[in-house]
Amino acid sequence: MNYCLNLLLICFSFTTNSQELSYSTQDIAINNLIDGTLLTPNDGDKPRLAVIIADSGPTDRDGNQNFLRNNSLKKLAEALTNKGIATFRYDKRIVKQIRKNNVDPNIKFDDFVTDAISVVDYFKKDNTYSSIYVIGHSQGSLIGMLAAKDRADGFISLAGSGQSIDKVITEQIGAMDPSLLEATKKAFESLKSGKTTTDYPPPLAPVFRADVQPFIMNWMQYNPQEVIKSLDIPVLIINGTNDLQVSVDEAQLLKVASKDSEINIIEKMNHVLFIIEGNQLVNSKSYNESSRKISEKLISIISSFILK
Structure with a gap:
């Protein structure tokens, strides 16, 4: 495929209240790997733009994976654009590869x-x-930090980890099964030294299988x-108290490191940006x-940060 930059423009007209704006939609091919959706407010000249980067795995521009559809990032993009902020969200390259049945076995964190x-x-x-x-x-927080450096005018970490991925995984495994903790540490020590390993118990195979290790080796070199x-x-750090995957402690670690940053902890917000009143199930x-609707407070905090 060539590097097609043609824009497919589809204009939508919305019935809005007095606080909302109508916007236009463009599907854009950034290059042969990345396709995304640009939402642009119809009112105003030279708006501010928010680039939204998704979580780990084959997550698409809307925040969805196979069999997990919540449209969280689509809702975030639409809500911000209704506040007067242009937004661009895109499919991770692996999404396109899966759809074409041509997944790169050597994909690295640095590719994201x-x-x-780009x-x-x-x-x-x-x-x-x-x-x-x-x-x-989430994973897009670290990716976003690296992409924003010396390029963007501001950065927002949304449910981002404050530790390198090896430490995050070690803590998670230790909490689930303390008997696997030492084996996990030993495997990561091997990866830190630049060597793959087969020395781990079968329950750890999903984490340390051979095709995953090079990706993790690349990812773990970065300390958020x-x-x-x-x-x-300017930096804004956001986390929710009902996030099952990334605790508030991770946000606090980022805040300590970025002394001039702003931090907001949203009560009852979970990992996919919903307010959860019930239990873990x-x-x-x-x-x-x-x-479900995403957190109204989240929309207010982000839009205020970008527009101030």
Whole structure:
């Protein structure tokens, strides 16, 4: 496929209240790997743009994976654009590869960083926007930090980890099964030294299988605290108290590292940006409940940060 930059423009007319704006929609191919959706407010000249980067795995531009449809990032993008902020969200490269049944077995974490940089650079060259902000969700937080450095005008970490991925996984495994803790540490020590390993018990195979190890080796070299500390732009850190995957403690680690940053902890918000009133089962089920609304407080906090 060539590097097609043709835009497919589809205009939508919305019935809005007095606080909302109508917007237009464009599907854009950034390059042969990255396709996304740009929402642009119809009112105003040279709006601010928010680039939204998704979580780990084959997560698409709307925040969905196979059998898990919540449309969380689509809802975030639409809500921000109704506040007067242009938004661009895109499918991770692996989404396109899966759809074409042509997955790259050698994909690296750095490939996702390269893609995010390509997106930011595309819109900087376009010169349509007064400023560009990067919003990174979960794994996308670290990717977004790296892409925003020396390029963006602001950065927002949404449910981002404050520790390197090896430490995150070690803590999670230790909490689930303490008997696997030492084996986990030993396997990561091997990866840290640049060597793959087969010395781990069968229950750890999903984490340390051979095809995953190179990706993790690449990913674990980045310490989010060091990266966020290096950003010389406004930074906003957000987490929810009902996040089953990334605890509030992770947000606090990022805040300590980025002393001038703002931090907001949203009560009862979960990992996919919904307000959860029920128990853990209700929380887990919400990952596949696209009828839910995302947190209104989240929308207010992000839009205020970008527009101030």
